[in-house]
Amino acid sequence: MELVCPAGSLPALKAAVDNGADAVYIGFKDETNARHFAGLNFNDRKASAALIYARDRGVKVFLAINTYPQPKGWMRWQRAVDQAYDLGLSALIVADMGVLDYASNHYPDLPLHLSVQGSATNHEALNFYHQQFGIKRAVLPRVLSLAQVKQVAESSPVDLEVFGFGSLCIMAEGRCHLSSFVTDESPNTCGACSPAKAVRWEETPRGRESRLNEVLIDRYSEGENAGYPTLCKGRFKVNDSVYNALEEPTSLNTLSLIPELHKTGIKAIKLEGRQRSPVYVEQVVKVWREALDDYNREPERFAPRQEWLESLSKVSEGVQTTLGAYSRPWQ
């Protein structure tokens, strides 16, 4: 299985390449990608440098143009596709049908991957994207159980990529507008969930208070691990009890599922975290490279090593991990 790793900066891309990525995915410095945060991502010059560094070492570079163009910005999305083609990137990761249509018509030889934001969860949806836009691969949203992934994989017309590790979205991935509900901006519309300009943290005698557009979404008491300031991971009063009603601060970790994902025919594993620093990329890619190499050497004897799990937990949201939707025995 191909290891697809995140990079929000050139040093992060180098860390991914140096630690065993098969492919690295990046974004331009604007709202055309779902990690549009101040100071993050690549301008043309940095993208060129990234491409050269990766190519020289036999590593592919994908570009995420995975937000939904707003009416006044269509030209910007078009230009991003043009730039990507001129740069000679290995593939585009796209969500919006308009962008897919533009890219497939203008650059039929540029491989297209359907982004997780496209939210295709069954083989009919995949057939549609394949027939209409000739996508080569689709990234499955983290809403499917392992049994469902198997079902989709059995009749998928394209290669499938799944998330292996990283911050977890709740069960409406690619269709979530919770961030818009509070801040008027969401990943699909503006490229950011909980945009930083709407976030305020305050260390108070009662603990760290996390506010989104002035709405208190959580208070972490002394010593309690924290997460990102997203509404889905906040604590809410439900029937007189205050708790993480939607999702706890946690990260997905599927190291233990490597054998099953491989047997299912999954072609690539994606690691989340373009917003993180180069050292995170180094730590996470190193673990996954070792794990995949271990599995490839002796598939029958594969078991995640304790040190890998500890290393991944340490960098996780809330300092804990979960199998997320993959493990839904009741389904």
Place this chain on the structure above:
Amino acid sequence: MRADLLVRFVVPVLGQSTRFIPFGLQKFTLESILPKVLAEAILDGDLECLENRILEVFVRDLNTGWQVTLVNDNIKVMPAMGNADVTISGNAHEFFLLATRQEDPDTLFFQRRLSIEGDTELGLEVKNLLDNVDLDSLPAPLRQALGAATHLSHLLAPTEPKYQ
């Protein structure tokens, strides 16, 4: 245990020594080094976010800190005064880990070892600018100094302390 040694002795000793360095010298050193480290960001105009806005780095266990701002494209360093647009605070050990790229800021934030208060977007932008600095392209003496610091910490702390 040797990790404790680093945390308990070496970093505080190095840190405490800043108290004996006159602020004028700290200011001169930082104002000389930062433009070199951030040369590319300045060239690309990425540091404009700090134009007339103040970032404060506060080291809790030393009860000391610095403010950084940009005035007419020049980086200015001032003592911590608590009037910053955004303040990042943590203990000396955490800043050492960040400076030598041994730990991820979000990781430290999740573990409550780092706080950011005030204008989150400005803090995030500066964090990302620092992540963008390509250590390979830094002037040799700076690169060597960072390398030596990292090496020293590895010698003293081959294993990270465990956090819950």
